[in-house]
Amino acid sequence: MAFGLIIIGDEILSGRRIDKHFPKVLELLGQRGLQLSWAEYLGDDPDRITATLKRTLATQDVVFCTGGIGATPDDHTRQCAAAALGVPVVLHPQAKEKIQERIADMARESGATPDFDAPENQHRLKMGEFPQGASIIPNPYNKIPGFSLPNTSGEGAHYFAPGFPVMAWPMFEWVLENHYADQFHRHAWAERSMLVYEAMESTLTPLMEAIEAQFPLVKVFSLPHVGDQQTRRHIDLGVKGDPTQVEPAFEKMQEGLRALRAEFQISA
Structure with a gap:
């Protein structure tokens, strides 16, 4: 089983932010007797992201992908993953529930009553719009989930998390512990x-x-x-x-x- 990593964001390629995901993913895998087979860096270019995901989704690899799953104009990963699979982007019911939990939490913290129909809260629901057929990845930091997709090859999968390390790292760790524990330390090295x-x-x-x-x-x-x-x-x-x-x-x-x-x- 090969593990891959895709890191998305203009801010990484421009040097505005220094990538911390690569060494952390090496650490998470190494602690479990696993290895990273490849990694790619991409800017916020929808055509390039779509082409890359179409290629990697056709493999049998387990791929971690960070960045671009928010709801601002420079976030394209959700839509590109859908385009790579030829499926629509739809609001995931579990993601909607988690996002509304987050909205309620924020309202309580400010002493207000949550208004789920407010324009800003309706916009927040876009972060729960994933390619049709996706499953959610829980986010222990702020409840806004990531998502996963099975590969078109029938083997392996892709796991999408935000670019923020405080969110992405525990999400990737959850994926490893809940989906690949049977692979840990299988091969002495x-x-x-x-x-x-x-x-x-x-x-x-x-x-x-x-x-x-x-x-x-x-x-x-x-x-x-x-x-x-x-x-x-x-x-x-x-x-x-x-x-x-x-x-x-x-x-x-x-x-x-x-x-x-x-x-x-x-x-x-």
Whole structure:
């Protein structure tokens, strides 16, 4: 099962706001023995959002999507998801109920009686208009729900939450705990690495290829660093994958580096 992430908002691409969702989703998945397979950033362009969702909805992936589900002119995600599926946007009855609960809460906090027919409250109901066939995702912060859609492939699903971390993160965590708990820690995973100083990747490539050939359940990674005030030029070299092969593969890597007379330091 592959997990993906779509982050929507002009404010991210312009730098007005710094994305915090990517590292948090990595954390939420990692805590459960899961991994993120891909991520995409999109601006508030309806055509691009629609085309992206049409493509990703055709996969078997589990996709988290943040941003653009409000009811202002720059929020397009709900409508784009509907367009990608070729279905109308309709007011979800459970979403209507939750939004009206929120309206009543706000009225009580200000000592007033809720007027559900007031123009501003009728407009708030638009946040509960989702593609036909959607299910809601509860929002513990302010009760305004997100929504989910099954993929057109028949496998996997998309989960849509607001761009606000205080809302999106607990909503995504709820999705994982309530829909994918059977996937937690199903595949053992290990990773070992070292810093190889003043080395060239071209020199290390034959060793890397030999290790992957001998240990098919691991992947070798090589991350060059040009050096800075804290460290010399080096390559972060390592192996990751099935724990039963990671350790012997890592030992083999060290043997190969010694044969090359390379200077290295094992990472903590």
